[in-house]
Amino acid sequence: MGEVTARTLLSGLGVSAGAASGPVARMGRPPALPGARVVADAEAEAAAARSALAALTEDLEDRAARTSGAAREILEALAMIAADPLLAEAVAARVAGGADAPHAVTAAFDEQAGLLREGGGYLAERAADLEDLRDRAVAWLLGAPMPGLPAPGHPFVLVADDLAPADTAMLDPADVLAVVTVRGGPTSHTAILARALGIPAVVGVAGALELADGVVVAVDGDLGTVRAGGSAATASAGRPQTRVAVPATPGRTADGHPVELLLNIGSAKDVRPEAEGVGLFRTEFLFLGRRSAPSPAEQRAAYAEVLDLLPGRKVVIRTLDAGADKPLPFLGLPPEENPALGIRGLRTAAGLPQVLDDQLAAIAQAAAATTADVWVMAPMVATPAEAASFAARARHHGLAKVGVMIEIPAAALRAHRILRHVDFLSIGTNDLGQYTMAADRQDGRLSDLLDPWQPALLDLIGHCADAGRTVGRPVGVCGEAAADPRLAPVLVGLGISSLSMAATAVPAVHAALAERTLDQCARAAARVLDADDPSAAREAAP
Template sequence: MPDEAVPAPGTPADAPAAPGGFTGLGVSPGRAAGPLMRMAGPPVLPPARPVADAGAELAVVGKALEAVAADLRRRSAAAHDRTSGSGGDDAAEILDALAMMADDPMLREEAEQGVRDGLDAAHALDAAFNRHREALAALGGYLGERAADLDDLKHRAVAGALGVPMPGLPAPGHPYVLVAEDLSPADTAGLGADVLALVTEKGGPTSHTAILARGRGLPAVVACAGITELADGTYISVNGVSGEIAVGVTEAEAARILDEESRERARLAATSGPGRTADGHPVKLLLNIGSAADLRPGAEGVGLFRTEFLFLDRKQAPSFEEQVAAYTEVFRQAEQVVVRTLDAGTDKPLPFLGLPPEHNPALGIRGLRVDRVLPEVLDTQLDAIAEAARATGADAWVMAPMVTTPAEAADFARRARARGIGRVGVMVEVPAAALQADRLLEEVDFLSIGTNDLSQYTFAADRQHPGLADLLDPSQPALLRLVGACAEAGRAAGKPVGVCGEAAGDPVLAPVLAGLGVTSLSMAPVCVPAVRDALARHTLEECRERARTATA
């Protein structure tokens, strides 16, 4: 990837268009160009009609919901089978979760009750989804984000009931740049090989669109105001680093951009070896995974094993034996694995936890805080991790999410070490933890900085709010200063400090993070070659100079 200057903190969503184009927030690196195609809109709900046969309308409701769930499961199977890129498993998990939402018996019962009250199938589905959406939106946080997912499911179900085409991705028969107001997880997860890049009016750096685009290696720009006003077929170029969209490029120019990007990707794919600066300073390049299926060659281990995927959508917690099997599968295939204990709670609802709704889930019982009410969940997980490590002889590290105080870190470390786990750490996701990094390191062996949540809590900006995307840009000086404080505490203690948030996979920020003193970067597998190359282009002193500039 061409060497880029350190960008200024994120461009607000209402930034003026660049000359001859638009400017948004680049969230997935790379360049692409081609004709744009806009997402098909939702179906238009016609006026309500009298119901002559309630039984027939009830059957339509059932068939519409079943068709939506079946379509999502078909997409999930296709994502599992996808061989290109490394985002297929994340996509499949999202699609499976959406299918379960469409299958929700309470939702179906409410829609059927609407029919019994005199509504036709389409209006009964619309009303049921709207009531569920309002209930979720009122809870905020992760549940509020799921409310937007319900909009997409509603549009699909209503389209099915009306017998009109489902809204979603265009199929022009040629490669194109996908433009939309926003993308649902189902649409983002189902992208085909004909999509060259993504541009949305809404969204932020930690949205589903951004995360899955990075996982697929697709250039992406979000928070790009006015982009949907362009006509289908307009040729545009997309820069996923700078966020710049050029309008009116010629076919020849588009072909040249695609050729240059293809050659650059081929060059990066040919690189190998550990992460190093130009003068040999090591910065480990690790992977973020949700299961063994996400493992890819070319990295130096796993920096973030998200174990919550094993727990999602379960009415009962996975058993000790089931957890041992899942951890063992990963440990046998990776040299070093950092396991994050269950990162869940009210903001990532798990039915078996039985946690009550909260007024502000982002500030409630989540991450390690679940241990305050259900300590047996963590105890079983630590037992399973320890057993899998013993069985495989793996270099297994373990870390707890959402740690705030040294006392929490000390208690977690005591319990993990009592089970024979040798390397114990915590995640830094709230400013209180970053400001006490030196105290935390008196209790644990390493720190891992989750820049996604650390941005949210540092700037008091909901990571899903489309109008605050610029505040969540990881190049913000305040955030980088907190990262630097953690790295300095690690240097003083002689202990490693890594970054495992989305910022770690950004080739522009990688030299900055290395210059701040970060010892490892953990990212989606597709990001490793570009980050390796970015580090190799700069000496450690050049990285430090970039860090000084970025935090000024």
């Protein structure tokens, strides 16, 4: 297929809201691996390979030092992979077997990436991270240009097959107007970090690589479209690199009904001091890439750093959400044929109870030393018995406000029974949608089934909200649905009491709620639930 230059409309999955237009600049390509050569000096070859891995590690550590928040955590985790002694040993073994350094490095990385790809789902997506590390190490060995972000000297729309975390973490909103990729899903690093930076992004765009450098495209991260063929005169100007201001006034409807608008964060770097609070503190970033769990003291310090920034305000801390689908080496869990349905979230505590107990103890100690209103919740709870067990454990450590995430339809359907044991529910719409529709949330081809406007998903959310109203306990939403300013009023109309999202989404959601009364929200929710599909649901909303 030739390069796309005429006026063309491409479609994909919008994963970061907003619209922008500008000239295309494509990612630098990985270096071509030359033919194998005979190794005359095995020790020199091994030394070259070690130098490449060391240079890769140093580059990642330098990138991490120049960024913050989730981006820094991801880059630090990648640096630990590059510095892994087991990887170095695998490379050395191949050199000893006669391979030259570029081929030894390629084979060692490819073997690990292959194992991840066999795991499917989240593991398969992480294989792209290893391939990026491989390409950078090989480029260093060959003296070739480093693959990665272009630098055309003007603001541009970045187009790539996929983006590795090392590249996504370095995106500058002043230069990168929007991101378009062929691969990727709604929970990929591209999606998470683009949303955090406020950069419009569309993934799963077949044909994106045929867009020629310099062609002006209009990207709509809400509709998931990329329109090629505009003029340079209509291109967006570069955006200044500003920190999004979260509204200082609490969220509420036009008639004064309160709706907490909270933040999703990964570390203290993501906190906005003016925010109402935090609805989802993802603690797994503290655990990424480690061969052993962080000590209770290290965990306590990380939690305290966040809590100290939010005196008197609500902070909901999610316990470790990891397992076979999110590889954490220290857990020692074997690969699974279907990781999305395997040992993940709270289920890891069955075989590794000390990891959960250490985390709960660290959270309790950090909470005791702050005025923040600390809540704790467990991910991937399926039954009332699991909820009761977690609640007893958390309260044993002195944590007073205990809840669970609703991500499994079985839990949503039994929400009224789960609320006999816990103080609140938080609905993770990303996973709940995946399991409700039997559609892998990493697969952009299933974006229609993963649409948060699916009436079946909204039915389950409404069921949970009804259970909360019956017993007078709060039910929030912390998935991507909460960040949609059109859907947020519908969720409030269903009875949701809090919405948690990236800081960049708060202003629009705050404004959308302020324009509608609670009665208008409730009537919109009733119309939406009567719809047969997402399109009809959207049309039914105001």
